[in-house]
Amino acid sequence: MTDDTRTVDPADDHLEAVLSSLADHLDVPDDVEPPGWQPAAAARRRASPRRVVALAAGTALVVGATGVVGGAVREAAAQVGEWLDLGGTRIEEGAADPTGRPPISDDLRPVTPAAAAAWLGRPLPVVGHAELGEPDVAALPPEGGVLLGWDEGATTLWVRPMADPPDVRTTKVLAELGSAAEVDGLGEAAVLIEDDHVLVTPHRRLAAGAVLLWIDDGWEYRLESDLPRADLLAAAHSIH
Amino acid sequence: MARARAGDAGAYGELVRAHRASALRVATVVLGTAEGADDVVQQAWERAWRGLGGFRPDRAFRPWLLHVVANTARNDRRSRGRRAHLVARAGRVLGPGLEVGASPEDLVVSDLDRRRVVTALNRLRAPDRLVIALRYFEQLSEREMAEVLAHPPGTVKSRLARAMARLRVELEADA
Numbered sequence A: 001m002t003d004d005t006r007t008v009d010p011a012d013d014h015l016e017a018v019l020s021s022l023a024d025h026l027d028v029p030d031d032v033e034p035p036g037w038q039p040a041a042a043a044r045r046r047a048s049p050r051r052v053v054a055l056a057a058g059t060a061l062v063v064g065a066t067g068v069v070g071g072a073v074r075e076a077a078a079q080v081g082e083w084l085d086l087g088g089t090r091i092e093e094g095a096a097d098p099t100g101r102p103p104i105s106d107d108l109r110p111v112t113p114a115a116a117a118a119w120l121g122r123p124l125p126v127v128g129h130a131e132l133g134e135p136d137v138a139a140l141p142p143e144g145g146v147l148l149g150w151d152e153g154a155t156t157l158w159v160r161p162m163a164d165p166p167d168v169r170t171t172k173v174l175a176e177l178g179s180a181a182e183v184d185g186l187g188e189a190a191v192l193i194e195d196d197h198v199l200v201t202p203h204r205r206l207a208a209g210a211v212l213l214w215i216d217d218g219w220e221y222r223l224e225s226d227l228p229r230a231d232l233l234a235a236a237h238s239i240h
Numbered sequence B: 001m002a003r004a005r006a007g008d009a010g011a012y013g014e015l016v017r018a019h020r021a022s023a024l025r026v027a028t029v030v031l032g033t034a035e036g037a038d039d040v041v042q043q044a045w046e047r048a049w050r051g052l053g054g055f056r057p058d059r060a061f062r063p064w065l066l067h068v069v070a071n072t073a074r075n076d077r078r079s080r081g082r083r084a085h086l087v088a089r090a091g092r093v094l095g096p097g098l099e100v101g102a103s104p105e106d107l108v109v110s111d112l113d114r115r116r117v118v119t120a121l122n123r124l125r126a127p128d129r130l131v132i133a134l135r136y137f138e139q140l141s142e143r144e145m146a147e148v149l150a151h152p153p154g155t156v157k158s159r160l161a162r163a164m165a166r167l168r169v170e171l172e173a174d175a
Helices: A011-023 A039-046 A048-056 A071-080 A113-120 A231-236 B009-017 B022-032 B037-050 B063-078 B111-122 B126-137 B142-149 B153-174
Strands: A084-087 A087-093 A107-113 A138-142 A145-148 A155-161 A170-172 A180-182 A189-193 A198-200 A205-208 A213-215 A219-224 B091-094 B098-100
Touching: A011 B111, A011 B126, A011 B153, A039 A231, A048 B009, A084 A189, A084 A213, A107 A113, A113 A138, A113 A145, A113 B022, A113 B153, A138 B153, A180 B091, A189 A231, B009 B022, B022 B037, B022 B063, B022 B126, B037 B063, B037 B153, B063 B126, B111 B153, B126 B142, B126 B153, B142 B153
Parallel strands: A087 A170
Antiparallel strands: A084 A087, A107 A138, A138 A145, A145 A155, A155 A219, A170 A198, A180 A189, A189 A213, A198 A205, A213 A219, B091 B098
16 A cells, blocks of 8 residues: 655655656547548648637747847837747736735745755856845745745846746736836846736736846846846846 | 558558557647647657658657657647646556556555656656656657757756756655
8 A cells, every 4th residue: 555645755766666657647638540640631730720820929029039129129019019028928018907916926935045956957046236145035936947035125036947939938917018128238138127017927927016037048037126226237237 | 661661651550559659648748738739649640751751760760750749749839838737647547548456566656646746747847847758758768868859868868867856856845
């Protein structure tokens, strides 16, 4: 009889045994059209409504690792009434009132700095800005990545690896898309949002304030703080 | 394989049917959900059929097919923006709707264990889930994983180590 009260010990061979057993237990579709497909069926799938919708969405403006959020780009975005993408973060217009919503620091699982670094597979980012220094807490948000927190200015730094396509798409809902401003000289592309807004993830709808987003060398950074704008920018530039 | 490469659709059907379960698991892991995995596998089979002329017969077929499946699933996820949500079934699945009682392996691994690990897997990125699945679900060697992922074996080894480290951190945080 298996002891159901035991937790999975991540440090021993038991984890590998559990993983190996999952092949026979993973929920996958019970049926798939047998080989010997009909070309007509393939054509029907290609023309299915959801695929057409996806193609239409794909024509929208995307600013990722290869792009910058320049004035002309933002103007084009406004003209087509679409969105901006920065890594796995989409910025769009909508119902942006954050009243009553929790902050990003809500519903986290605290971990040791060593565990946080292990999750990232790299040393934790060091913030050289004098106002912050060593983080007061490290935690895992449900959306993945690592979140570092400082009491000073209710500051949080969310770091997550980039993926193509993004593993978790987060959406920043702003009252006006034009309030997202390009920031030069920070990573490969950076955007500053100073207005209060709503952050939507697959898991949560959160209140968000002044925040700086940037992508750099395969990583996405999100620095939110009540600190003055100059300190927010200085803190971001000090990260190494 | 020779008959399939010569255009025998029936022979190709037998070939891919032998790897149907692996293809469905890889598609599910990359998509993050079982929903649509059958459609992805069917598309991958079609792509692989069209690309069979480029397949080198001196290579193993399974890693090549899973490479096509993983790429097809990745493209599908890119277009649909899926949310990851794998689910572990209770009982051993032999085929459509079939389950049997506890195996010797089930005596040391409980369904609760599996649910906990799947919950942690759901928090990982798709590339991390895939490299773990190739190693532990599909029992591929590093060389075979390298063929599926189109990365050097050394890179695959480090990616697996990093993914397992993340999985352990997620489990520790849940404990």
